[in-house]
Amino acid sequence: MKRLLVVTTGGTLDALPYTNPSRHPPYSVFPSLGACQVRRALMRPDMALRAQTCRWAALPPRDSKRIDAAYRAKIRRAMARHSVPRVLIAHGTDTLLTTAAYLHRLKGTRSKTVVLVGAMLPLANGAASDGWQNLRYAVRRLTRQGTLPPGIYLVLSDYVGTPRVWLPQLYRFLPGALEKYYDPDRADRSRLLVHDRRALV
Numbered sequence: 001m002k003r004l005l006v007v008t009t010g011g012t013l014d015a016l017p018y019t020n021p022s023r024h025p026p027y028s029v030f031p032s033l034g035a036c037q038v039r040r041a042l043m044r045p046d047m048a049l050r051a052q053t054c055r056w057a058a059l060p061p062r063d064s065k066r067i068d069a070a071y072r073a074k075i076r077r078a079m080a081r082h083s084v085p086r087v088l089i090a091h092g093t094d095t096l097l098t099t100a101a102y103l104h105r106l107k108g109t110r111s112k113t114v115v116l117v118g119a120m121l122p123l124a125n126g127a128a129s130d131g132w133q134n135l136r137y138a139v140r141r142l143t144r145q146g147t148l149p150p151g152i153y154l155v156l157s158d159y160v161g162t163p164r165v166w167l168p169q170l171y172r173f174l175p176g177a178l179e180k181y182y183d184p185d186r187a188d189r190s191r192l193l194v195h196d197r198r199a200l201v
Contacts, residue, residue, distance in 0.1 A: 003053055003054070003055060003084040003085075003086070004049070004053055004054050004055070004084060004086045004087070004088060004142060004143065005054075005055045005056075005057060005078075005079065005082045005084045005086070005087045005088070006038070006039070006042060006054055006055070006056050006057070006087075006088045006089075006090070007057045007059065007075060007078050007079070007087065007088070007089045007090070008036055008038045008039065008056075008057070008058050008059065008061070008090045009059050009061065009062060009064070009067065009071075009075065009089065009090060009091050009092070010028065010030055010059075010060070010061030010062045010063065010064070010090075010092065011028070011061075011062075011063070011064050011090060011091050011092030011093070011118055011119075012024075012028055012092055012093060012118065012119050012120065012121065012122055012131070013037065013038055013090050013091075013092075013117070013118060013119045013122065013123055013131045013134075013135075014030060014031075014036060014037045014038050014061050014090060014122070014123070015028035015029060015030055015061075015063075015122040015124065016028070016029045016030065016031060016122065016124055017122055017124040017125045017126075018121060018122060018125060021121055021125060021128060024120075027063045027065065027066070028063045028092070028122070030061035030062075036058055036061075037122070037123040037124055038090045038123065038135070039056065039058070041123050041131070041132065041135055042054070042135065042139065046136065047135065047136055047139055048139065048140070048143070049139055049143070055082050055084060057078035057079075057081070057082065059071070059074055059075065059078065062092075063092055063094075064091060064092025064093065064094045064095040064096065064099075064118075065092070065094045065095065067091075067092070067095050067098075067099065072099055072102045075089065075099070075103075076102075076103075076106060076108070079108065079109070079112070079114075080108060084112075085111065085112055085113060085150075086112065086113045086114075086142050086143070087112055087113070087114040087115070088114075088115050088117065088138060088139065088142055089114065089115070089116045089117070090117055090118075090135075091116045091117070091118055092118060093118040093119070093120065093156065093180075093190055094180075096116055096118050096154060096156070096180075097154075097173075097178060097179075097180060097192075099116060100116055100152050100154055100173040101173070101175065103116075103152050103173075104152045104173050104175070109150075109152065110150060111150055112150055113142065113148045113149065113150050113151060113153070114151070114152050114153065115138045115141065115142050115148075115153045115154070115155055115170075116152070116153070116154050116155070117134050117135060117138040117154070117155040117156075118134070118154075118155075118156055119131030119134050119156075119157075120157070120189050120190065123135075130157045130166060130168070133157070133167070133168050134155050134156065134157060134168045136168075137155055137168035137170070138155040138168070138170075141153075141155070141170055148201075151172055151173070152172070152173040153170055153171065153172050153173065153201065154170070154171045154173060154178070154192070155168055155169070155170055155171075156168070156169060156171075156191065156192055157169065157189075157191075158191045158192065159191070166189070169192075170201045171192055171194070171199050171200065171201060172198070172199050172200075172201050173199070174196055174198060174199050176195065176196065177194065177195055177196035177198065177199040178192045178193065178194060178195070178199055179192065179193040179195060180192065180193075181193045
């Protein structure tokens, strides 16, 4: 298995549990930097990652509404420090597309396969969190040989099938192809609207 860089930025994935899962707080609150939920989750046997294949870049955890240009530059520098072809970025959903657009414009990412993954509920909420299945799916797509060419990708859950089931989906970032959508019937579940079918992977 090729080496994988994991960049953690906070976001809902790494936040302290939401006391009311159907009503999200204005901003996520995080444990100390050394208590990274994402790293612990990725080292579980069911994630099928070996510690020796991973490099880690733990940035100060931040609600993605507070991720700005200076913070995105930290993500870029973290990726530049590690010469690995595959990158997993744990990121909040609110500005996931903004960060994906930023990475898409960088020359330094054109030879890398980068997957940004988010969730609607923190891993700390246990089995109720979609973060577990999103992380597992992102790792599987990143580490299976020959499946993803270089590019910027996103993993979020969406309703699939009939009856509708909330399952992780993989999207390729293309400018203008994806839009954040807040479901009026489920305010706790935002999704991506696809305006260009080439973004479906």
